[in-house]
Amino acid sequence: MYKNMAVLYDELMDDIDYKEWYLYIEKLLDKFSKEPKKILEMACGTGNLSYYLAMNGYDLTCFDISSDMLSMAYNKLNQFNNIRLIEQNMIDFKINEKFDAIISICDSINYILDEEDLLSVFRNVKKHLHKDGIFIFDINSHYKLKNIIGNNTFIEDRGTIYYTWQNYFDNSENIGEFYLTFFIADEYGRYRRIDEEHLQKAYQIEEIRELLEKAGFSTVYCFDEFTFNKPGEQSERINFVALG
Ligand SMILES: C[S@@+](CC[C@H](N)C(=O)[O-])C[C@H]1O[C@@H](n2cnc3c(N)ncnc32)[C@H](O)[C@@H]1O
Known part of the structure; x- marks a missing residue:
């Protein structure tokens, strides 16, 4: 659980280029011909990706389970009026709206330790997505x-x-x-x-794919980190795109 470490998070992550990550997400949206207006970001942490999404005009809702991470995000994001921050759990979040895209980055999904709970996350995502919506996330590989x-x-x-x-x-x-x-x-x-x-x-790709399909996604793609290549045995981060 992210608590006191929240104040250190951005300094510890200074080797991660969130602008590049944002640009990769734009490329994925482009590749799948999606032009979302309303985006939900799950487990937004201190709002590093949210910052770029908000700056680029998306109507953005972000949530995280950690109030400490959210308060850091608030400081970064309160300059934007196209964003709202809420405290929710991925496993049972409930927002009375549907979104064009749901995104979760930087291995937040690995924090879901139980397959049944991960299935609940995916079912919940499916419920909050428009019919032709897109779900993008990544995991730390096994x-x-x-x-x-x-x-x-x-x-x-x-x-x-x-x-x-x-x-x-x-x-x-x-x-x-x-x-x-x-x-x-x-x-x-x-x-x-x-x-x-x-x-x-540590999930295997096939386990994730199976759970996504069980949750009702009809098409699942996965890529080696920040590319459109197939993941290999030594891929460290795997990006998933789920549709349908
Ligand atoms: C590695 S951090 C990534 C944060 C952010 N996505 C980023 O790119 O910097 C993982 C985040 O997942 C959040 N998290 C973990 N379990 C969660 C859950 N069940 N529901 C919502 N957020 C969760 C943590 O509080 C933390 O902010």
Whole structure:
């Protein structure tokens, strides 16, 4: 669960180019001949993609389960009047509207740990999409969660933030456990400690495809990250597009 770490999120993600990510989404919309007006972004976090979507004029609704992440998003997005932010859970969200596109990026879907819950997410998405709508999301691949993040520890000293990220991969449940500890320096050089635990489920492409079809999507495409290529065995991020 993203709590105290929310204030550090943007700094920790500074290697991710959200503008490029936004442009990739535009390319996907183009490829599938979609020109959405109303977009729902699920698990928007601190609003990094939302910022580009709002700036480019979409009528945007964003939600996240974490009020801490949403308050960071609010600071970034309250300059726009074509956006609303709400606190909801992907598993049972209810918005009395339908959308032309529903988007969720940056492995938010891996936070759904149980297949039944993931089916509820997908059914809910289907319910909130117009008939010819498009659903775009990505996952951290099974390969990445098991072999790259896996049973590894990462340590980084960024000057004012020092952190350790210890990971375990549970082979029986296919769940990556991440234990993060941050030490953040204040203006007097004193360090405050923040601990967070995150769990991500490692799904196989076929499992996701099956659940999407069960939820009523008739066509499912998947691509290796930020391309239109088929994912390979060592793809780290897999983008899905579900239609129909
Ligand atoms: C890795 S962050 C990605 C945030 C954002 N999409 C981005 O690109 O920066 C994962 C996000 O998923 C949210 N999340 C996790 N489980 C959720 C759920 N069940 N419903 C809604 N949001 C959820 C977290 O609070 C967090 O903001």
